[in-house]
Amino acid sequence: IFIMAHTSNSNAQLENSANKINNASLSNLKNLLLEIKYITNNLSIAENNLRENINNVNDKDWDEEIMKIEILKTKLQENLEILDNPVFVKNVAKCVSKRKSKRLAIKAKKHENEHYKRNVIIKRNKMHEQIDNTLRNIANEHKKDLQKKIQIKESESILSDVKSRINEARHWLGIIEPLKSLRSLRNQAAVARGEKLSSFDQNVFDNTIDKLKEIWQQKLELYLNEEQELKKTLSLHYEKRFPKIYEDEWKTALFGENGEDFKVNSIQELIRIRSCWDQFIVSTNAKKGSKIPIGFVLPAAPSSDLWKKYLNDG
Structure with a gap:
């Protein structure tokens, strides 16, 4: 047992x-x-x-x-x-090799994930930087636009003041001539009454009137020059700030209101509109081509004598 x-x-x-x-x-x-x-x-x-x-x-x-x-x-x-036992050692060695490969794969995957995360962080930071730059640019543009508006208002205010000064200068220049005429009439009346006129008084009056006229003419010229400069400045501001407004106004003037609101209610209306356009069609053999509708394009001054001959003076 x-x-x-x-x-x-x-x-x-x-x-x-x-x-x-x-x-x-x-x-x-x-x-x-x-x-x-x-x-x-x-x-x-x-x-x-x-x-x-x-x-x-x-x-x-x-x-x-x-x-x-x-x-x-x-x-x-x-x-x-x-x-x-050799078999056991061999099998354990295989297991160690597999474990090593697995750990290397895990390590490589970990590095890959870390690299991916770093790239994501870098891309996110770049995107945030771009957003910040865009916001700063928008803020700067808004600030510039606000400053331009303030400058325009100040220029308009100054222009209004200059215009009032121009009117004042023209007003006083308009008074000087009637004063001279009135003085002349009074002198004529005095001579008719047999009174003796003082040449000294007349010279003083003439010198005073001439000096006043010269002063107001100088002021008027100065104000007019200042007005022109302000108008140029405002014109530049308007051209830079309101191109879209000008474009919309031209489109409205040339083509009417927004095309989305335009509807053809009948075939007769469509034929009439088409006929209005067809009147500008010319033969393909025409040397001068089709005529531009009046008001469609504002003609500019001729750039050369070669072009001048093609402009219609009428």
């Missing part, structure tokens, strides 16, 4: 060892090493107990301890044989 039990246990141990060798893995290797460490620690403890109690332990207990030590040694020997 003992031999059969021992044989059965041996067969089971061999089968277990074969499974560990064939199914080698890093986890199995770890468990095997932990088991070897555990057996080694137990052997060391058992040896110390026997050394300390060598004189106190009886034969039966001694034999039991020796049997336990033998069992542990047998188990340790089996595990060491598994570690030394």
Whole structure:
């Protein structure tokens, strides 16, 4: 019976060892090493107990301890044989290689993700910078537009003041001539009454009138020049600020209201509109081509004598 039990246990141990060798893995290797460490620690403890109690332990207990030590040694020997087995070593090496490849792949994936995240952050920062620049440009444009509006209002206010001064200068210039006429009429009336006129008084009056006229003419000329400069400045401001308004006004003047609101209610209306356009169609053999509708384009001054002959003075 003992031999059969021992044989059965041996067969089971061999089968277990074969499974560990064939199914080698890093986890199995770890468990095997932990088991070897555990057996080694137990052997060391058992040896110390026997050394300390060598004189106190009886034969039966001694034999039991020796049997336990033998069992542990047998188990340790089996595990060491598994570690030394070439098949087990080869299988473990394969597992290590796979684990290494897996870790390298994970590391590469991690680096790839980090690189992707860095690129995302860089792109996001660039986008934020572009948005900030756009907002700054919009704010600057708004600020410039506001400054232009203020400048236009100031220029319009100054222009209004200059116009009032021009009117004032013309007013006083208009008064000077009637004063001279009135003085002349009074002198004629005095001569008719036989009164003697003072040449000194007349010279003083004439000099005063001439000086006043010269002063107001100089002022008027100065005001007119200032008015022209202000009008040029305002014209530049308007041309820069209101090109879309001018364009819309021209489109309305040339083509009427928005085409989306235009509807043809009948075939007769469509024929009439088409006929209005067809009147400008000329033969393909015409040398001068079709005539531009009046008011469609404002003619400019001729750029050269070559073009001047083609302009109609009428």
